[in-house]
Amino acid sequence: MTVGLAAPTLLRPLSGVPLETRPEIAGTAHPGARVTVRDKDEHEACATTAAPDGTRTCTPGPALPPGANRLQAVAPSTG
Numbered sequence: 001m002t003v004g005l006a007a008p009t010l011l012r013p014l015s016g017v018p019l020e021t022r023p024e025i026a027g028t029a030h031p032g033a034r035v036t037v038r039d040k041d042e043h044e045a046c047a048t049t050a051a052p053d054g055t056r057t058c059t060p061g062p063a064l065p066p067g068a069n070r071l072q073a074v075a076p077s078t079g
């Protein structure tokens with residue numbers, strides 16, 4: 001049986017806080033995991049690889065869409 005890796009987390013920006021147009025996005029993931037952060041429209045906001053200690057940060061290149069938004073960090077399963 002194969003057990004999947006823990007899903008990446010978002011630590012910044014905080015939930016419920018209005019977002020800047022290009023906020024620093026931080027969280028944790030399995031060391032070496034490639035993490036993509038998607039916005040409310042499922043567009044890629046930014047992507048990065050988790051450091052050996054599992055931390056990661058990225059900043060959106062293009063500005064996030066105006067108004068209410070949602071960020072979600074995803075990492076592909078390595079099976």
